Amino acid sequence: MLEGIKIIEMATYIAAPSAGGIMADWGADVIKIEPLGGCPMRKFYASAMTDDYPDNPVSALDNRGKRAIAVNTGTQEGREIVRKLIEDADVFLTNVRPGQLTEQGLDFDTLSKINPKLVYASVTGFGLQGEEADKPGFDTAAFNAKSGFGWMMTPKGSAPAPLRTAAGDHITGIATASGILAALLKAQRTGEGELVESSLVRSAAYAVGCDYGTWLRYGRIARSRPREEAIVAINNYYVTKDDCWLFINGRPGEPDWPDVARAIGREDLIEDERFGSLRDRRRNGVELIALMDEAFAQKTLDEWKPILDEAGLIWSPVQTFEQAFEDPQMHDAGVFVDMPKADGTSYKNIASPIRFGNESTDPKGPLPEIGQHTMDILAQNGFDEETCETYLKAGIIGQHEG
Known part of the structure; x- marks a missing residue:
């Protein structure tokens, strides 16, 4: 899909590299610039x-199929290497803090003069403007805590919980890739590059934008409650006879309420005055949830599956990773891919989030070693062998030995 697109990625950790990783899966030539010690x-x-693990699926997920060059950008020569790579690049992708990029002459204004068609994608914690523009931010702090996302996701009365590894980073990475592709279309159409600004806080606010928008307009929003006190009983988790959890998801306005009541064998509740209207069900929600708990506890998950499906209800079992991996539908949806290794073997990993009808989105190669392609990339960009050896001895570049 993106064959012929050259992306220079000078980024560490996950949010920005995940955007590059998605586009590498889609065929782009992504050159990853790393410090000499690696990301x-x-x-x-x-x-x-757990340093006895032989593979690193976390790093591989976001960096597979890229070409890797190790450069010390703290040196003038290292920065010149970056600028040289930019000359014929389509995209520059970075999460280096804006102040440092300006000091190094790798900011948007400088690089766009070298390559006016360049799409320059900046990923930060807090945006490019304001007092916190240069503040470091991981997704647990910026995406989850700062934005209000974590507060909104925390049931009322409970302590906030951290995000699992890179959940906010990957949402931001998807958004960043989308912005880059839109800017590439503009560049191809007009010949003019564009600054693409992505931040963890903005992505987080958008992710809970329905709740956020309600609060912005009306100054109030209902917080999540403990399961036993859920606002809408038919939007809730229930446990089955064999101790499996499922989630049932009624549509807005609760048009599914009669179907739910019939499916759980409590058609009598439809005419029960305590639950006769939406407001009644909200007012007596604790009682209704207790009755539904009793009903769901009468059958196993396997017994509930055909009943809920035949009723046309929106529902799903709550699955562990192991159960999800054994679920045929997850494989039919293309969720898992073979992650290639340098030795020709592979292991299972997660696919990037989009699949195309006629184009492969499987990983295009393994996780590269630090500096694995340094010499090849420099040679392709006009650096002679003598210069490369000088830079190597001086600690300006690094290469993988092996």
Whole structure:
């Protein structure tokens, strides 16, 4: 899909690299510029005290299929290498803090003079303007905490919980890839590049935009409650006879209420005055949830499946990763892919989020080693062998030994 698109990615951790990773899966030539010691995510399992894991699926998910070059951008020569790579690039993707990029002469204004058609994608925690523009921010702090996302997702009366690894980063990465592709269309149409600004806080606010928009307009929003006190009984989790959880999801306005009542064998509740209207069901929600708890506890999950499906209800079992992996529909949806390794073997990993009808979105290669393609990339961009060896000895570039 994106063959012929050249992306220079100078980014660490996850949000920005995930955008590059998606586009690498789609066929773009993504050149990953790393510090000489590599991106910190290469040491993810060591930091989690599990450094005996032979593979790194976390780093591989966002960096597979890229070409890797190790450059010390703290040197003038290193920065010149980046600028040289920019000359014929389509995209520059970075999550380096804006102040540092300006100091290094790698900001949008500078690079767009080198390449006027360049799409320059900046991923930050808090945006490019304001007092916190240069503040570091991971998704747990910026996406989850700062934006209001974490507060909205926390049931009333409960302590906030951190996001799981990179959940906000990957949402932001999808948004960033979308912005890059829109800017590429403009560049192809007009010959003019564009600044694409993506931030963790903006992506988070959009992710809970329905609730946020309600609060902005009316100054109030109903918080999530404990399951036993859910506002809408037919939008809730229930446990079955065999201790499996399922989620039933009624449509707005609760037109599904009669179908739910019939499906759980409590058609009598339809005429019960306590639950006769939407407001009645809200007012007596604790009682209704308790009655539905009793009903769902009468059958196993396997027994409920055909009943709920035949009733045409929106529902799903709450699955573990293992159960989800064993679910044929997850495979039919293309959720899992074979992650290639340098030795020719592979292991299962997660696919990027979009599948096309006639184009493969499978990984285009393994996770590259630090500096694996340094010499090849420099040679392709006009650096002679003597210069490369000088830079290598001086610690301006690095290459993988092996």
